[in-house]
Amino acid sequence: MPTHAPVQEPTPDPLRRERDHLSSSRSALRAMRHDVEALDISDVTGNWVNAKVLAAQIDDRIKALADLADTPLFFGRLDYQHAPGGELAEGAAGESFYIGRRHVHDAQGDPMVIDWRAPVSQPFYRASRTEPMDVALRRRFGYTGGELTAYEDEHLSDPTETATSSRLLQTEIERPRVGPMRDIVATIQPEQDEIVRAGITGTVCVQGAPGTGKTAVGLHRVAYLLYAHRDRLARTGTLVIGPNASFLRYIEQVLPALGELQVKQATVDDLVAHVPVRGADSAEAAGIKGDARMAEVLRRAVRSGITMPTEPVVVVRGSRRWRVPAYELREIVEELAAREIRYGAAHEALPQRIAHAVLVQMERAGEAPDDRVQDAVARNSAVKAAVRACWPQVDPAKVVLRLLSDPEFLASCADGVLDAEEQKRVLWAKPARGLASARWSAADAVLVDEANDLVRRTSSLGHVVLDEAQDLSPMQYRAVGRRCSTGSATILGDLAQGTTPWATGSWAQALEHLGKAGARVEELTRGFRVPREVIAYASRLLPSIAPDLAPATSVRESAGALSVRAADPAGLDDAVVAACVDALGFEGSVGLIAADARVPALGEALAAAGLPWLSPGEETSAQARLTLVPASLAKGLEYDYVVLDDPAAIVAGEPDPRTGLRRLYVCLTRAVSGLAVLHSSELPDALGSFGGGPTR
Numbered sequence: 100m101p102t103h104a105p106v107q108e109p110t111p112d113p114l115r116r117e118r119d120h121l122s123s124s125r126s127a128l129r130a131m132r133h134d135v136e137a138l139d140i141s142d143v144t145g146n147w148v149n150a151k152v153l154a155a156q157i158d159d160r161i162k163a164l165a166d167l168a169d170t171p172l173f174f175g176r177l178d179y180q181h182a183p184g185g186e187l188a189e190g191a192a193g194e195s196f197y198i199g200r201r202h203v204h205d206a207q208g209d210p211m212v213i214d215w216r217a218p219v220s221q222p223f224y225r226a227s228r229t230e231p232m233d234v235a236l237r238r239r240f241g242y243t244g245g246e247l248t249a250y251e252d253e254h255l256s257d258p259t260e261t262a263t264s265s266r267l268l269q270t271e272i273e274r275p276r277v278g279p280m281r282d283i284v285a286t287i288q289p290e291q292d293e294i295v296r297a298g299i300t301g302t303v304c305v306q307g308a309p310g311t312g313k314t315a316v317g318l319h320r321v322a323y324l325l326y327a328h329r330d331r332l333a334r335t336g337t338l339v340i341g342p343n344a345s346f347l348r349y350i351e352q353v354l355p356a357l358g359e360l361q362v363k364q365a366t367v368d369d370l371v372a373h374v375p376v377r378g379a380d381s382a383e384a385a386g387i388k389g390d391a392r393m394a395e396v397l398r399r400a401v402r403s404g405i406t407m408p409t410e411p412v413v414v415v416r417g418s419r420r421w422r423v424p425a426y427e428l429r430e431i432v433e434e435l436a437a438r439e440i441r442y443g444a445a446h447e448a449l450p451q452r453i454a455h456a457v458l459v460q461m462e463r464a465g466e467a468p469d470d471r472v473q474d475a476v477a478r479n480s481a482v483k484a485a486v487r488a489c490w491p492q493v494d495p496a497k498v499v500l501r502l503l504s505d506p507e508f509l510a511s512c513a514d515g516v517l518d519a520e521e522q523k524r525v526l527w528a529k530p531a532r533g534l535a536s537a538r539w540s541a542a543d544a545v546l547v548d549e550a551n552d553l554v555r556r557t558s559s560l561g562h563v564v565l566d567e568a569q570d571l572s573p574m575q576y577r578a579v580g581r582r583c584s585t586g587s588a589t590i591l592g593d594l595a596q597g598t599t600p601w602a603t604g605s606w607a608q609a610l611e612h613l614g615k616a617g618a619r620v621e622e623l624t625r626g627f628r629v630p631r632e633v634i635a636y637a638s639r640l641l642p643s644i645a646p647d648l649a650p651a652t653s654v655r656e657s658a659g660a661l662s663v664r665a666a667d668p669a670g671l672d673d674a675v676v677a678a679c680v681d682a683l684g685f686e687g688s689v690g691l692i693a694a695d696a697r698v699p700a701l702g703e704a705l706a707a708a709g710l711p712w713l714s715p716g717e718e719t720s721a722q723a724r725l726t727l728v729p730a731s732l733a734k735g736l737e738y739d740y741v742v743l744d745d746p747a748a749i750v751a752g753e754p755d756p757r758t759g760l761r762r763l764y765v766c767l768t769r770a771v772s773g774l775a776v777l778h779s780s781e782l783p784d785a786l787g788s789f790g791g792g793p794t795r
């Protein structure tokens with residue numbers, strides 16, 4: 100008999116094994132979706148309302164289970180040394196978990212992919228060589244066009260393996276940007292993960308330099324909280340607040356990509372949009388109207404109609420007359436006024452209190468009145484007349500209208516709070532006759548919102564994320580704060596990017612106005628967007644705009660292309676257009692950022708040169724990559740290449756030099772790969788001398 104060489108088991112190709120797992124996970128996800136689509140709800144829904152609600156939930160679930168072809172189902176794998184929780188059990192076998200955007204299980208219910216938010220996934224983001232968290236292997240996967248093409252291993256518990264930086268992470272960070280903001284779920288960094296997974300009960304405030312991932316962290320935090328506290332937040336709701344509509348459009352796809360479709364988005368102006376804004380304020384007037392002292396002025400205004408009774412109330416029932424003397428009425432009114440209840444709630448409580456006083460007399464007289472009698476007395480015309488006289492109903496908008504139109508009323512409410520000059524500034528130049536003709540400004544709308552809340556409590560959401568928080572006025576912080584008064588908040592911002600005259604100078608103050616004093620403040624300093632040379636150039640402005648803040652570092656390896664070029668005024672537009680053409684020669688998006696006043700001229704110059712362009716908020720694509728961005732809308736956005744038109748014009752577009760330089764700092768920090776600055780006016784001092792490029 101011939102002897103055979105022993106059969107060699109071929110070494111399994113690990114990439115093939117992983118690809119096989121990917122394709123079985125895809126099939127499992129499809130099966131999960133089919134199961135949901137096949138659900139017959141006709142038997143379980145008692146009425147059409149229930150049926151509608153259930154159908155909508157099922158629809159959401161189907162959408163959430165959609166397998167997006169170019170979104171990998173998993174991006175990581177963790178091999179535990181022991182079964183989770185079984186570290187102490189002798190011989191406990193390790194388990195392997197694939198980490199992805201959503202949970203996928205097979206027909207038997209066994210997990211194929213674990214949601215990145217599950218506790219078992221946490222070491223993917225946090226485990227380190229010093230603290231391996233029982234992880235034997237952490238594997239990161241790399242994809243090209245939806246295909247699994249690479250992986251990278253770390254054996255965290257192996258003392259012989261030396262730490263290296265992750266190429267896949269670096270590739271993800273350096274990737275050219277096109278289209279709307281994407282999630283960072285595969286590459287959340289440990290310091291970011293700490294914020295993302297912070298408990299729901301506490302408010303977290305994040306100070307972070309441009310590009311440190313504040314927006315990304317805030318959005319992932321909502322997704323995490325929705326996972327960890329789904330029932331509670333489904334009842335109470337979540338809201339993401341951003342600076343303007345184009346920013347909200349830029350970020351709106353991040354949460355749906357993570358399977359979360361129910362998170363509302365709004366600007367601060369949207370919160371108070373129950374008041375139609377048709378007017379505008381000077382910066383000074385807006386500053387005073389946004390000052391926290393206005394809260395006291397409004398409180399006094401809303402309560403200005405409370406009058407101490409001087410007459411008794413006489414209630415006639417049948418043949419009997421019941422008399423509540425004036426001193427007793429005064430006690431009731433004083434007690435209600437001293438209590439921390441809303442004006443409207445007190446207005447509703449007062450007739451019952453008076454009726455109660457009548458009932459006490461009835462009982463003393465030997466009668467046995469019940470609740471129905473009390474209700475009838477409360478509705479008695481004498482009681483109603485007394486309530487009208489001493490605690491009249493208040494229309495919040497009318498009170499604010501009177502405050503802004505009637506100097507005497509304002510003076511009486513602002514006495515000792517606003518000085519005469521401030522009162523003059525707050526008053527409308529043209530007093531309004533009535534609500535229909537009122538030309539409310541954005542700051543007025545916030546005042547009406549506060550007055551509303553004084554009359555009737557604003558309902559609170561479970562969690563609110565406030566992005567670009569540094570720009571809010573104290574009164575705006577209060578408007579946000581009352582929308583999370585019984586919930587928690589994530590406050591994100593950068594003091595150096597404050598571009599309103601009332602931008603906050605300290606997070607402690609902002610948190611106080613939000614009603615979240617004492618919340619913890621975290622700082623992020625590792626920048627993922629702006630390349631080294633560009634952030635160094637922009638950071639030259641820090642000593643004059645935010646001297647206490649340290650410049651951001653950059654985790655990007657490429658130093659970035661930075662050029663600063665002078666042009667004569669007549670040739671500036673052409674030079675800018677040429678710079679755009681150069682930038683379009685590279686991969687990725689291009690943003691031409693200019694002072695708002697320069698936008699029309701530059702728009703024409705681009706059109707004359709045959710360059711089509713988009714406005715912020717319009718989605719960039721491989722075909723349409725150039726966006727013309729007014730400086731006032733640049734905040735929060737990013738472009739691969741930025742062409743910055745005339746910095747001095749951007750500074751001059753703001754009411755004061757500090758705000759101008761801050762606006763410029765925002766514009767200088769939008770670039771991912773390169774920044775070209777073109778100027779015909781002199782540059783601000785700090786940016787004047789530039790040795791790193793061709794300054795002519």
Ligand SMILES: Nc1ncnc2c1ncn2[C@@H]1O[C@H](COP(=O)(O)OP(=O)(O)OP(=O)(O)O)[C@@H](O)[C@H]1O
Nearest residue numbers: 283286287288309310311312313314315627628735
């Ligand atoms: N961990 C990460 N992995 C990969 N990319 C990241 C990471 N963190 C942030 N980024 C990317 O860095 C860029 C900047 O992030 P983001 O816009 O959240 O920063 P920001 O702090 O809000 O900036 P700004 O202050 O300018 O608004 C985004 O493209 C984001 O996707």
